[in-house]
Amino acid sequence: MNIYVLMKRTFDTEEKIIIRDGEVDKEGAEFIINPYDEYAIEEAIVLREAHGGEVTVITVGDEDAQKELRTALAMGADKAVLINLEELEGPDHFTISEAISSWLADKDVDIILGGNVAVDDGAGQVASRVAEKLGINQVTTITELTIEDETVKIERDVEGDIEKIETTLPLLVTCQQGLNEPRYPSLPGIMKAKKKPLANVGVNELEMNEKELTAKTKTIDRFLPPPKAKGKILEGDIDQQVNELVHLLKNEAKVI
């Protein structure tokens, strides 16, 4: 089975965000594999263990993203690909998915797995865009995946409800929490990962025309939300506190 994973390197979820000159300051920040993409990597490895084949992890980023690709290889992926779009001006979801699709265009794909959203950008566009560009079916926010011969059985999370569906390969899925428990890289895994192939792909190596290289959206600026005013800690015994809270919610906040 030819298994591909779309991965993104993101800020650690513990990080505070600092904006400098309209850009998020990356200086000194810790980076991780996007948490939802970890489910995708884990599921890809489980699929390979069950069905054989090869897991290739793809990311779009700069050379720093090699670290997260090596982590994915240490978890058990076989190959990694780093698509570097640094020379493009302000790549957006459109250009990034065009680049990934261009790279995948001549590959024989059985399944592509991605996270359902990246916790930094929060848009959740790239995976579905890639599926459309490749002309394959998509199922998003999956929490269970079983492949039996030609049939793919999936459970997906739909705003808290579970939808049970059937489809076929080739397929792209995006992974939701609850799908699996991602493994930690083992020490032998980390040693092996150093020798696994990691390809660097530049824009010029992708067959993309001018139109595909031009972003469709533009970020004007980034900013922090205004700090919240200090709240009120209610005093008195429990009955007084509860009564005051009800009064405040009704008359001051007017939310009930």
Add this chain to the structure above:
Amino acid sequence: MEKKVLVLGEIKDGNLRNVSLEAIACAKQIRNDGEITGVLFGNHAKDCAETMIHYGADRILIAENPELSHYTTDAYTQALMQIINKESPHAVVFGHTAKGKDLAPRLAAKLGVGLVSDAVEIEMNNGRAIYTRAIYSGKAFERVTVTEGIELVSVRPNNMKALKKDTSRNGPVTAFDPEIKNLRTIVKEIVNKTRGGGDLSEAKIIVAGGRGVKSKEGFRPLEELAEVLGGAVGASRGACDAEYCDYSMQIGQTGKVVTPDLYIAAGISGAIQHLAGMSQSKIVVAINKDPEAPIFDVADYGIVGDLFDIVPKLTAELKKILV
């Protein structure tokens, strides 16, 4: 220039979802006197058409094909593509819901255009729409604009304000019959798992529990409070990891990002990942034993104490005035 805008209306349990009304309000900003066309698929499309018109849509297109009675990526993409090709709109507005999240990027790729996902605000600048959207789960924001081509946008529930209902408005409701074929997904079954008032992303009031609820049963008082308030029940990652509740209830950086009018956090300490998912709520109430808990930093009102003492009393008190 007048701009034609399409709004995909969403129907849930036979009713139009609020987010679809908010999407119409967004469309109204974009349109510059152009026409707003509501699009409704599946069962109940006819019943919801009038509501969209009362809330600002000028005309409605409905498709009641059986293939559209339940959402699949293929069926909705095909149907909406046929409408877009026929109508040539300037923009299409979706709710940033399970459907919108699945459909909008797929359609954007098919059209080769830009999409602004999860917009919380729109402003117009020289006829161009500028959208504000949360990044890093609400730890920061960005303003984005679409530079060329058809403009797709999905709006986050509970953020843009719906227009005032005007029952004197009327407009044509036209049926159309899109060609739908080669569906690759079959929906076998839908299992309803949401507890305590349903969908978190659209809830106006959320009562959420953390590790402090101590057990599955510990959510019971929270559910009772939510019921009295007509709200939904959520949870922190801690409560989900401890298996007190399902991950579908999780609010935070991994999990759902919510912006209700009232968020009551009970027994939640307020880790930065949780705050990212709820700190933009309009009013936050924190109930926690630990006065140093970081949840109090984002709370408008705080009570230091045991949630098992406070929550039932609060429920009883609210019952007096609300039920």
